[in-house]
Amino acid sequence: MGGLRELAAPFVALGPSGVAVRTRLKQLTAADVEVLRRVGAHLGVLASRDLKARCRDGLGHDAGAWAVRKRELTPESSARWAGAITKATHDQWALARRSALAHIQSLEAGVRTLRHRLSLPVGQKGSRRAPGGYRSRREWHAKARRLRVLEDRLVRERANWAAGRVRVVRGGRRLARARHHLTAAGLTEVRWRERWEAARWFVQADGESGKRFGNETIRITPDGEVSIRLPAPLAGLANAPHGRYVLTGRIRFAHRGQEWADRVAANRAVAYRIHHDPARGRWYVTASWQKPVTRTIPLGAALAQGVIGVDMNADHLAAWRLDTHGNPVGSPRRFSYDLTGSADHRDAQVRHALTRLLHWATSCGVQAIAVEDLDFTAEKTREKHGGRKRFRQLISGMPTGRLRARLTSMADATGITVIAVDPAYTSRWGAQHWQKPLTSSIRRTTRHDAASIAIGRRAQGYPVRRRAAPPRTHQSDGCGHRTVQAPPEGSGREGPRPRIPGPRTRSVPPDTERTRATRTPNTVRDVRSEPEWVQDSLLLTE
Known part of the structure; x- marks a missing residue:
């Protein structure tokens, strides 16, 4: 680290x-x-x-x-x-x-x-x-x-x-x-x-x-x-x-x-x-x-109703809504656009995607959108990625400056605050801590969706990982290292608890199901309705 x-x-x-x-x-x-x-x-x-x-x-x-x-x-x-x-x-x-x-x-x-x-x-x-x-x-x-x-x-x-x-x-x-x-x-x-x-x-x-x-x-x-x-x-x-x-x-x-x-x-x-x-x-x-620049509101006031984290990509915006505690709410959203063709067409595509994003934010009641403060000036040089022409074309085609300017202008008209965060490690840490736990049989979480959660949590001031270590005074040994964060290789850490036969109470042993017939019932039942039970003769062995 x-x-x-x-x-x-x-x-x-x-x-x-x-x-x-x-x-x-x-x-x-x-x-x-x-x-x-x-x-x-x-x-x-x-x-x-x-x-x-x-x-x-x-x-x-x-x-x-x-x-x-x-x-x-x-x-x-x-x-x-x-x-x-x-x-x-x-x-x-x-x-x-x-x-x-x-x-x-x-x-x-x-x-x-x-x-x-x-x-x-x-x-x-x-x-x-x-x-x-x-x-x-x-x-x-x-x-x-x-x-x-x-x-x-x-x-x-x-x-x-x-x-x-x-x-x-x-x-x-x-x-x-x-x-x-x-x-x-x-x-x-x-x-x-x-x-x-x-x-x-x-x-x-x-x-x-x-x-x-x-x-x-x-x-x-x-x-x-x-x-x-x-x-x-x-x-x-x-x-x-x-x-x-x-x-x-x-x-x-x-x-x-x-x-x-x-x-x-x-x-x-x-x-x-x-x-x-x-x-x-x-x-x-x-x-x-x-026009006079809109006076920015404090960061805490903008995040009072949660935040929507947005990860910008070459062909779409990946967005996920987070509550005030940094937990993802609902399902991720994707706002696609096509950046081929003329400059007017590309600009119209960006505006259309941002319009849908802002309409969704307004319907959710969220007052803040978190985006990355991206700058690919040093990444677009052919000397650094000379053999990766497609990658250089990819990052060169991403309209980072235009999208940020458009989003700021359009969000100001709707009363939504735009929060810029550091883009370092958002995709890597988001995929490490959020992609697998949020993937299920009915929902496929992509790396970009997980990155949007990392962006939103960074805007809220929370760490990207889902759980943090407890305070030192709450550790069992008083001074040693202990953490409640499961390791990345721990499979099934988000799955259900293993099934144990018997009731989930401390007063009844787990083997109650096997011995229930040999115990005396606590309730009085009519013996006339029950068949008489006779113990078999014991087998005598020497």
């Missing part, structure tokens, strides 16, 4: 700090579509130019440089459009900066693993904590060459990080590379060009509290009327006063529509983004706003 790492304490996850809802722009005329295309293309050019200037400044950028960029953009758009463009550029550069740091950390982990495995003899076995040597001399040589490649790449990325250089592609690097592989991407040059241009358009504006309906640039009234403040070069396309263009169709937010309407009526800030989907030929508008 001394080799086990120290477990982190469970904590209540913070609620969401923002809301985003989306709806479709319908009943658009040809003039509306043309205006949206021209506005998006014009502002997209300005956004590309501003991003180039921001990347050129690097680490030398400051508030003064930001003001200069904004002043350069204002004559070609407006003050508010220039502010929205520069703010989006700043966020995009910061995201690229964080991605560069994550890439450097991934390269450092790969270099460390390669150096460790190359230092071991060929064919040496690994352990649970560290991989062993390579299987053959040929593989050792190939990995030595890869180490040199990663070291050169790491030096280059560190130099870029120190200089503040980032690589950003407006429209997406994946879509840009698809231009050279149209057949593999299933696109023609015309279809690719439509997606590329739509991805580089810019029609989004941040909200401003105190202004009319919370946004002066893209304004949406409570009854669904959408109007856009046109940039200065396109002011001739306006069909409303003050250089505005009002779209023909009306919109309605089905999800959180009342909350959005309340903010708009109170003139509170709401940010909007209008974007086009060339594959479907549809226009959408996304509304987003900030």
Whole structure:
């Protein structure tokens, strides 16, 4: 037990700090579509130019440089459009900066693993904590060459990080590379060009509290009327006063529509983004706003009605309800999802599984859901699991971050608290202590079901094992070691007691059944109804 790492304490996850809802722009005329295309293309050019200037400044950028960029953009758009463009550029550069740091950390982990495995003899076995040597001399040589490649790449990325250089592609690097592989991407040059241009358009504006309906640039009234403040070069396309263009169709937010309407009526800030989907030929508008983070309740109050432990897997969520004493209640539940296909399909599958989980928690009256605080950053490297490609694909496909963010957001709307626990040894200890005792002829308990119990008990502060050792003062010898926990190899420890003939009382010996006929009865019975008993003559022997 001394080799086990120290477990982190469970904590209540913070609620969401923002809301985003989306709806479709319908009943658009040809003039509306043309205006949206021209506005998006014009502002997209300005956004590309501003991003180039921001990347050129690097680490030398400051508030003064930001003001200069904004002043350069204002004559070609407006003050508010220039502010929205520069703010989006700043966020995009910061995201690229964080991605560069994550890439450097991934390269450092790969270099460390390669150096460790190359230092071991060929064919040496690994352990649970560290991989062993390579299987053959040929593989050792190939990995030595890869180490040199990663070291050169790491030096280059560190130099870029120190200089503040980032690589950003407006429209997406994946879509840009698809231009050279149209057949593999299933696109023609015309279809690719439509997606590329739509991805580089810019029609989004941040909200401003105190202004009319919370946004002066893209304004949406409570009854669904959408109007856009046109940039200065396109002011001739306006069909409303003050250089505005009002779209023909009306919109309605089905999800959180009342909350959005309340903010708009109170003139509170709401940010909007209008974007086009060339594959479907549809226009959408996304509304987003900030909200104060929900104040977390104490851990004890969240666990007052029990907890539901959830073990996340590649194709399903294994969940089991636990009472306040850490005992599993009822049968386990499984919420399946399919993570193949497009990103929208995968996201919909995750949301559907979480919706069913939250509905079950609400029907049970449980106010807390325990999940693992998973992070597979170090586990997805090919240097650590190079020969286990399917395993690397498995853990790479698990949407740990997206699932946790979705669960936190959706649970906040239902009033359910999310508790994050340390994921160490939950599957191993759950299978060791809970899988076999909870398996019966009518219920098959899987390893994942047992892990969900371990997760729930860890959130409650209980040990994973079912029974613990008694206090020292209650031990029979007063100081020696004694435990009531049965060993893992003790077969049948959860089965019934062995059958012993006779009554289960201390006043009557177990052999009462054999000698009952020779004893005098305690009750008086009518001897006339009983046949007379005559003792046989004894056999005399010498």
